Every structure is written in structure tokens, then in C-alpha cells.
Amino acid sequence: MTTPDPVARRRWLALSAIRLAGMGGAMLGMILASRATTTGPRVLGIALVISALLMIAVVPAGLAHRWRSRTP
Numbered sequence: 001m002t003t004p005d006p007v008a009r010r011r012w013l014a015l016s017a018i019r020l021a022g023m024g025g026a027m028l029g030m031i032l033a034s035r036a037t038t039t040g041p042r043v044l045g046i047a048l049v050i051s052a053l054l055m056i057a058v059v060p061a062g063l064a065h066r067w068r069s070r071t072p
Contacts, residue, residue: 011067015060022059025052 026049033045 011063015063018059018063019056022052022056025049025055 029045029048029050029052031045032048033042036042036045
């Protein structure tokens with residue numbers, strides 16, 4: 001059974017939007033960490049970069065696996 005074209009397009013756009021949001025968060029974290037003068041904002045920026053990179057790696061793969069499986 002094949003997925004209808006509009007559903008596949010929406011899913012592809014969702015995966016792309018998640019990846020773009022993760023990249024934006026990682027860039028924001030890098031900017032925050034590089035311009036910080038104290039330890040608090042620097043740690044926050046590093047944590048933001050790490051969480052954004054994990055989001056880029058884990059969320060699209062999990063969604064693709066869920067959409068590929070036959071059970072809801």
C-alpha cells in the first residue's frame with residue numbers, strides 16, 4: 001500500500017521544518033556561547049547547541065520510523 005502524495009509531502013515538510021528548527025537552535029546556541037562574558041550564558045549556549053543537535057538526529061528518525069510502521 002502506498003502513501004498518498006499529499007500525505008507524503010506534508011510529512012517531508014514536517015521533517016524538513018524540524019531539521020531547520022534544530023539548525024536554528026544550534027546557531028543561536030553558538031552565538032550565545034561565543035558572545036557570553038560570564039559562565040551562565042556560556043553554559044546555556046552550549047546546552048542549547050547539544051540539545052538542538054540531538055533534536056536534529058533523533059526526532060526526524062523517530063517520526064520516520066513511526067510513520068513507516070503499520071501499527072499506530
